[in-house]
Amino acid sequence: MSEVSPFWSPVVGTLTPYVPGEQPKQAKLVKLNTNENPYPPSPQVLEAIQAATLTGLQLYPDPESTTLRQTIARHHGLQAEQVFVGNGSDEVLAHAFFAFFQQGGAPLLFADVTYSFYRVYCGLYGIPAQTVPLDEDMRLDVAAMVAPRAELPAGVVVANPNAPTGMGLPLEQIEQLLQAHPNRVVLVDEAYVDFGGASAVPLVARYPNLLVVHTLSKSRSLAGLRVGAAFGQRPLIDALERVKNSFNSYPLDRLAQAGAAAAYNDTAYFAQTVADVVDAREGLTLALEDLGFVVLPSQANFVFARHPRRDAAELAAALRGHGVLVRHFQKPERIAQFLRISIGTPQQCGVLVAALEAVLQSPAAAA
Numbered sequence: 001m002s003e004v005s006p007f008w009s010p011v012v013g014t015l016t017p018y019v020p021g022e023q024p025k026q027a028k029l030v031k032l033n034t035n036e037n038p039y040p041p042s043p044q045v046l047e048a049i050q051a052a053t054l055t056g057l058q059l060y061p062d063p064e065s066t067t068l069r070q071t072i073a074r075h076h077g078l079q080a081e082q083v084f085v086g087n088g089s090d091e092v093l094a095h096a097f098f099a100f101f102q103q104g105g106a107p108l109l110f111a112d113v114t115y116s117f118y119r120v121y122c123g124l125y126g127i128p129a130q131t132v133p134l135d136e137d138m139r140l141d142v143a144a145m146v147a148p149r150a151e152l153p154a155g156v157v158v159a160n161p162n163a164p165t166g167m168g169l170p171l172e173q174i175e176q177l178l179q180a181h182p183n184r185v186v187l188v189d190e191a192y193v194d195f196g197g198a199s200a201v202p203l204v205a206r207y208p209n210l211l212v213v214h215t216l217s218k219s220r221s222l223a224g225l226r227v228g229a230a231f232g233q234r235p236l237i238d239a240l241e242r243v244k245n246s247f248n249s250y251p252l253d254r255l256a257q258a259g260a261a262a263a264y265n266d267t268a269y270f271a272q273t274v275a276d277v278v279d280a281r282e283g284l285t286l287a288l289e290d291l292g293f294v295v296l297p298s299q300a301n302f303v304f305a306r307h308p309r310r311d312a313a314e315l316a317a318a319l320r321g322h323g324v325l326v327r328h329f330q331k332p333e334r335i336a337q338f339l340r341i342s343i344g345t346p347q348q349c350g351v352l353v354a355a356l357e358a359v360l361q362s363p364a365a366a367a
């Protein structure tokens with residue numbers, strides 16, 4: 001970390017940036033640390049991107065991403081005016097925090113264990129964070145989030161399924177959040193919903209305070225293309241457009257717009273790859289349990305697991321020695337003994353399990 005420089009705007013020194021999982025330079029590692037899809041994107045995506053390279057890269061892209069928004073809207077039974085797109089869902093989230101949660105110093109509610117970028121955006125925009133601890137089963141404590149409070153919060157953010165636990169909430173509980181906070185936006189980050197969660201998109205028509213955020217990085221194998229989307233009623237989407245057009249008119253380039261639309265159009269490939277990941281998740285969960293791990297029930301493309309007798313940081317380091325990357329979070333304390341393991345191909349999962357067998361056979365380092 002560099003020292004604070006007198007050239008910096010003062011706020012820069014106060015930021016705590018997000019730390020993404022390692023993107024190794026060595027290609028040979030089995031990469032199960034950042035929840036990417038183990039399968040490449042649909043061949044139709046590659047064709048669409050190739051076609052787009054031949055038609056006008058010297059020209060700016062459509063600032064409205066009209067075709068892509070229409071395609072996504074059709075896919076979800078929405079109007080194009082109810083769809084916002086951005087350069088990855090992280091950018092969509094950032095614009096949403098700016099647009100909805102700067103409410104005169106009121107605190108934003110989110111879980112103590114959830115996607116760590118929420119706290120980073122709070123820092124960037126000066127939004128106080130009020131975290132709500134997960135319950136003893138590591139589930140979101142919806143009762144605490146809907147309990148009457150003296151002060152109106154700035155809003156509510158939940159990841160459903162949650163990260164890094166993988167555990168999902170039923171839609172009735174999302175509706176409880178929406179009904180308890182009618183004057184604030186409830187943002188539901190559904191980055192992993194396609195792997196088994198219940199999507200709140202059908203609730204958009206009934207709740208003017210609902211914003212649902214999706215990404216193409218996980219279930220659609222396009223982490224490298226950077227496309228995310230938000231769904232909500234017109235006033236919410238209009239706010240996001242105002243923020244976006246005050247920041248960058250062209251967040252999605254021509255290749256991204258073309259490739260992302262093609263990903264939605266190849267429904268068969270999407271269904272097959274999602275089914276393969278879900279199958280591998282069920283197989284890996286059983287294999288980890290056989291090795292003595294406690295595995296939280298996952299509706300995502302990763303599992304969150306701890307071994308009752310082995311230190312998680314040591315396991316992660318030992319796995320790296322075997323050429324397998326998984327994610328370990330030091331903080332918060334409560335999850336420091338868990339590993340988050342992305343679901344790979346059956347072959348990659350096999351390499352992981354074999355490496356764990358070898359690591360677990362060798363004695364733990366002295367505590």
Ligand SMILES: *Cc1c(COP(=O)(O)O)cnc(C)c1O
Nearest residue numbers: 088089090115163191215217228
């Ligand atoms: C991966 C992830 C994102 C970010 O996705 P991008 O579209 O790649 O920026 C957002 N939210 C959660 C919960 C995620 O896990």
